[in-house]
Amino acid sequence: xxxxxxxxxxxxxxxxxxxxxxxxxxxxxxxxxxxxxxxxxxxxxxxxxxxxxxxxxxxxxxxxxxxxxxxxxxxxxxxxxxxxxxxxxxxxxxxxxxxxxxxxxxxxxxxxxxxxxxxxxxxxxxxxxxxxxxxxxxxxxxxxxxxxxxxxxxxxxxxxxxxxxxxxxxxxxxxxxxxxxxxxxxxxxxxxxxxxxxxxxxxxxxxxxxxxxxxxxxxxxxxxxxxxxxxxxxxxxxxxxxxxxxxxxxxxxxxxxxxxxxxxxxxxxxxxxxxxxxxxxxxxxxxxxxxxxxxxxxxxxxxxxxxxxxxxxxxxxxxxxxxxxxxxxxxxxxxxxxxxxxxxxxxxxxxxxxxxxxxxx
Ligand code: OGA
Ligand code: NI
Numbered sequence: 001x002x003x004x005x006x007x008x009x010x011x012x013x014x015x016x017x018x019x020x021x022x023x024x025x026x027x028x029x030x031x032x033x034x035x036x037x038x039x040x041x042x043x044x045x046x047x048x049x050x051x052x053x054x055x056x057x058x059x060x061x062x063x064x065x066x067x068x069x070x071x072x073x074x075x076x077x078x079x080x081x082x083x084x085x086x087x088x089x090x091x092x093x094x095x096x097x098x099x100x101x102x103x104x105x106x107x108x109x110x111x112x113x114x115x116x117x118x119x120x121x122x123x124x125x126x127x128x129x130x131x132x133x134x135x136x137x138x139x140x141x142x143x144x145x146x147x148x149x150x151x152x153x154x155x156x157x158x159x160x161x162x163x164x165x166x167x168x169x170x171x172x173x174x175x176x177x178x179x180x181x182x183x184x185x186x187x188x189x190x191x192x193x194x195x196x197x198x199x200x201x202x203x204x205x206x207x208x209x210x211x212x213x214x215x216x217x218x219x220x221x222x223x224x225x226x227x228x229x230x231x232x233x234x235x236x237x238x239x240x241x242x243x244x245x246x247x248x249x250x251x252x253x254x255x256x257x258x259x260x261x262x263x264x265x266x267x268x269x270x271x272x273x274x275x276x277x278x279x280x281x282x283x284x285x286x287x288x289x290x291x292x293x294x295x296x297x298x299x300x301x302x303x304x305x306x307x308x309x310x311x312x313x314x315x316x317x318x319x320x321x322x323x324x325x326x327x328x329x330x331x332x333x334x335x336x337x338x339x340x341x342x343x344x345x346x347x348x349x350x351x352x353x354x355x356x357x358x359x360x361x
Contacts, residue, residue: 005120005342009134012117012127015142017110019218019298029138030226038258038292039224048259050252051076052267055183056087074191077272081287082252084267089183090176092266095242098173103300104163105144106216116160118145120342124158131345139346140226140293142216148174149210150309170212174304177240178210181306184238184270192280194319202279202317203237204309209334211236211307217249217291217299228291228299232346234273235338236307241269247299253288260292274337274352275308278329281316288348310335329355 018027034040053072076083105113118125120132123145129138144160147153148170160166182200189199200208217228228249243250243263250269251258261269277286293299308314313331321327332355340351 005132005339007119007132008129009132012129014110014113014128015140016106016216016218019220024221026140026220026222026226030140032137032226032230036227036230037225038227045257045259048254048257049262050080050082050084050259050269052084052086052264054087055085055089070187070191073187077188077191077284080252080254081285082261082269082271082289084261084264084269085180085184086264086267088180088268090180090268094169094173094176095266098169098302099242099244099300101163101166101169102144102214102216102302105160105166105214106142106300108162112162116144116158123342124155129345130341132343133345136345139229140217140220140223141228141291142218144214144216145211146170147209147211148304149178149208153209173302174210174212177304178208178306180268181208181210181238181240181304184240185306188238188276188280188284192283192317192320194317198317198319199276199279202308202314203275204312207309208237209305209307209310211305213303213305215291215299215301215303217293217301219295219298220293221295223293223295226293228293230346231288231290231348232341233277233286233288233349233352234271234303234305235275235341235351236273236305236334237275238306239269239271239273240304240306241271242302242304243267243269244299244301247294247297249291249293249299250301251290251292258290273305273307275314275334277352278314278332278355279317279320281320281325282328283320286349286352308334310338 113126116126118127126144128142146159185199186196189196245263248260250261272284272286274286276284311333315331316327
């Protein structure tokens with residue numbers, strides 16, 4: 001198994017280079033089957049959006065505002081698996097700086113970026129595909145992936161060395177996002193009827209994992225034929241996404257439709273990952289999402305993954321299991337779980353669904 005993760009099955013092509021070459025038709029490798037293309041969407045209600053939740057006041061306990069805010073978070077987790085947060089405590093200046101620092105990185109000359117080229121073994125570094133299936137249809141994006149926590153995996157040599165302030169900005173941003181992630185974990189715990197630190201403890205307490213994936217979606221001459229990121233649910237715990245404020249692209253599955261997220265100013269987009277689906281015994285579900293691209297302008301997003309410690313068994317929390325609601329999933333560590341994604345790439349919700357087995361009841 002590990003051997004098969006040593007290398008990519010074919011030479012890597014940077015989507016940014018393809019885009020900048022000025023071609024008018026995209027290579028066949030990026031052309032999705034008809035049913036996966038953006039236009040297969042049923043006409044969208046243009047006003048629909050994921051819930052926007054203002055976190056102001058949530059720290060004063062038991063005020064009217066915090067009760068109604070907690071209820072809105074609860075509904076968002078159940079109905080959407082996605083919400084935006086505003087007044088979340090992370091400084092808007094830091095958000096803009098983090099995004100623009102990464103934009104500068106992607107605009108560096110290709111030979112500088114190539115020094116960070118990644119492999120499927122850990123995915124750390126500069127990449128252009130997920131999964132190692134030979135001949136797979138690829139997504140129209142490049143990315144940069146790095147570990148922020150645990151400290152044993154944090155390796156500055158695998159972080160960009162330029163722009164020269166890049167590492168400092170990532171460190172500062174990571175610190176703030178770990179804080180925000182910890183707060184959101186408390187809200188979810190309380191809303192699930194648990195004590196506030198229950199989910200955090202199930203994640204391994206202080207020993208959580210945290211990674212960043214910066215997604216870069218270059219302009220695409222035929223955006224109707226492809227996707228920037230194929231439909232998937234996030235394998236980890238919680239995702240806190242900093243979207244491109246100017247360029248929509250993220251779509252969330254709601255019933256049988258894809259809803260395009262309209263980012264609020266200086267908001268983060270929060271979504272439930274597969275590990276919280278498992279821990280909550282499917283009270284909360286990780287929801288499928290994908291990214292569409294466009295011909296006019298590039299798009300950049302920063303996904304911060306707040307994950308359980310990778311070697312502890314993750315299974316439904318005892319308080320959420322009963323005779324009526326038996327445990328839906330057998331225990332599995334996050335290390336075991338994410339191997340699937342590393343081999344197969346984004347595949348809708350097939351992984352978490354495949355865990356369900358009558359034998360584990
Ligand atoms: C992801 C993701 C969405 C986006 O990185 O897992 O879903 O808008 N990104 O880039
Ligand atoms: Ni995602």
